[in-house]
Amino acid sequence: MRKIVLGLLLLISLTGFSQKNQINVLSNEKTLGKSLIDSSEIKGLEYVFPERIHETFIDTTNGFLTVQLRGLRKEKWLSNTGNIIQYDIKNQKVLWSKKIAYQSSNLQQFSNTMIYTVANKSYCLDIITGNELWEVKNNIYFVDPIDNIGIGYKFKSSTGYSNELEGIDLKNGNVLWKRDLNREYGWNDVFYTNDSTMIVVAAGLHSIDIKTGKGWDYNTITGKKDYTGTAAANAVGVGLGLLTGTFVMSTGHDLVRDLVSNTITDSSSIYLASKEQLVKIDKQSGETIWKFPFSNDLASKSSIFMNDSVIFMINKGMAFMGYRQLDFGKPFFAAFDRQTGKQKYLSLINVKDDPILSYQIQNREIFLVFKNRISKYSMETGNLIAEKDFPKDNVGELKYFVGNQVFITNQNGDLMSLPQSDSTKVFVFTSQGKTLSIDSELNISKTIEYDDLSIYYLRTKNFKFIAKDKKTLVINNTGQRIAEIDATSNAFLIGNTLYDTQDKSFVTIDLSEMIKNE
Template sequence: MRIIILGIFILFSLDSFSQKLDFKVLSNEIVLGKSLLDSSEIKGIEYIFPERIEEIYLDTITGFLTVQLRKLSKNGKWLDNFGNILLYDLNKKKLKWNKKIAYQTSDLQQFSNTLIYTTYNNSYCLDIDNGNELWKVKNDIYFVDPKHNIGIGYRIKSLSGNKDELEGINLKNGEVIWKKELNREYTWNNIFYTNDSTLIVAAAGLHSINIKNGSGWDYHTITGKKDYTETIAKNVAGMALGVLTGVGVVSTGHNLVRDIVSNVLLDSLNLYLSSKDQLVKINKDTGEVIWNHPFQGDLQSKSSIFTNDSLVFMINKGYAYMGNRKLNFGTPFIAAFNKDTGEQKYLSLINVKDDPILGFHILDKEIYLVFKNRLAKYSQETGDLVKEISFSEQEYGDLKYFVGNQVFGTNENGDLRNIIQSDTTKVFVFTNNNKIVAVDNQLNITKTIDFEDLNIYYLKTKDYKFFAKDKLTLIIDNEGKKVAEIEATSKAFLIGETLYDRQENSFFAINLTEIINKD
């Protein structure tokens, strides 16, 4: 019965995908800001779409705007599982085509004028001019290299389930040009380039892939845990929630814990990775393991690693993921290892049950850790606990993470200043009640700042910086002079001298030619 229902749903989804619906896109010129130098108006064009915008992609060469529409429920809590893809010509102000998309089972990727639509392990290359299918492969394309016009993904070979044979696909015609075995049972954690044709994929280890022919080395390790029966029932509840919200579950099994792994560190010669079993240093060109430090028991969880001088530091956070749900897992600890030999200098366990590390910050050779309702700091040199303080949830809310360098406040003269640099003796922590607390080196809160009073530094050109507060962007030159105010959020992006932004069901194009100079 389950197979029959699934088959019906697939047929329904593919049929819906091919349907054509009529949409109207309105456009008009509006005032979206003003110059602070001469008070002149800054105008832009607003394109109004019939539904909320989920994703956009702009190809400035053609002027084609790809828009994915997705409604919210009436109460604003849930996302619809179904939506629409629209291809709109900004130059001619004309809708070229539209198609259905099922967000829970489908995905759209665009790279320049190449559109890849993937659903039920089939990938379609769509003609950007009319949305028609150019070719189809029985492959779930994970990643696209636009320079070499090659996509990579996995092929379903039978009804028995997924296989681990990765394929390189020529995006011009859909032909397979290479194949490689690559384990994906714990999903992919990262992918990046080490040169213009070599990828590193972090998936149950590290794998080097020449994008042109699939050649490369492999390092295998364990980055998840199977048969984690303790949380099966909770995970099933999470899957049900995913159906309601339109958020899919990414694990390959309902009882599979994933993300028991660190970030990948890369220097000029080597890669560093921590997994469930060990911390390892690998030659990035050959895949040779230079050293590995094994871990005992089930301490490991999601972690962060970084280097400083001759040491590799590790922050083991004490959580992992099952599907899209975060769960307490492993034991929080901090550790340090010799960068050349892998010898452990120290390992400091943090034996507080079900209280994972949410973030860390390095200040004056001390490691500050933030937890849900407490802060702690450790000596970076010895790993010893220096001080720890709990905070009232009722007074401050839940602590979330340390604030980064992109947050700016206003000083007594009305000028913007990075809040971290405004007092380098303190750390700043964001809470879930939209407050930022300033904490001194004794872990005492000295000041509380409303997040709504702060600005996010989100964009920089050669001569100008862009700061957003809610839906208003302030442009400042390199001398600190305020140049313009524009109605744009921190999601805005600049191409040439035009600033683009999206809000709800509107897309904005704001010409800044009279405001900024070309880079």
């Protein structure tokens, strides 16, 4: 039955490849804000599509807007199918449309290159017609838009996806290079060390010359097979996934992933923690400069950061299986000498099944947030300074520390960053939508409602864009309020034009007059 359903989804994806102009897009001019300097109206253009907009990509060079539509079932769950629409904004017409099955397909776009992946094949589509230019038996993971090279794993009919990574010339689909790279636990990160060398974090660190595929490998353990004790919970995850449309079934084993940290770098080295060890790797050669091994089943998903001569590590005591969070390993806070890797301290946090959710540094102390508890540790010694429980019935479950992008209006009516409004406090967001102001003794000094907060999401040379719900306030560098615009915190700026997506609508707002007058 599952094979039949998958086959139907693939059929939907493939048979939608030649639809022409069957979808109507309504366009109209609309007042989308006002100047707070002279009260003049700010006009914009609204493009209304027949369904909820899932993702967009705009190429301002040719004026093409690529829109993926994905509606809601029973106004609650994402539909499994939808449409890709290529819309010509300049001429206000649909160039082409295709059906897409989101469980088995995805679309990536980079300037004039559009890659459409269906199950085990990737297609390059002509952006004007939607026709296939070439296809490869490869699920392209990543695209380098400068060199126009895609990277993905070779699909073999006999065994499925292999560990054979291929570099694909996106002009013609030809394979430029091949290389083995473990894909079992997915990719955790990709970053560049120079114009042509990228580092893939996948069961370790792997340097790849984007043009040749050559480079060094550092292999380590970032996952675990045959994880027991989660069968019932995994079954719940399957049910939820079928409802939301985000379900991905693992094959063969229950795979626990993300037993790894973020990477940090300095001028010559890369630092990474895994289930196995914390290491310092030479960027150029891939040689291990030092390593600190962890005892079995201690380390899990973690965060590392650098402070002068010390590498700090916060092990969260969690991992993921599919999209589900699991309790795994043990929470701890540790510090290591940056030059030698020697452990300065490791403070094990003796709690069971209670992972660290968030952390914040303040005055050489580190605050850790758990579901219903906050702890404070010394960064000098690793010793516990204070700890306090926060009953769920009173404040809800604790979630994370609020960052500097969250703004609040102060007593003078000025907008300012919430954490910077009182440097003696830390601010924690809860499941009830409240933000708790926590003092140095871990007492709640104030509770801030969600409706009182705004999000600072965009900055230009002269302006800040701060959103609350579906309204954006534009202020200048002196704090003066310049304009109010109908735009969310998802809006983005290209040149002098602000773009935003709101349900079924895509809007463009020309801000050139506002910018010119400043």
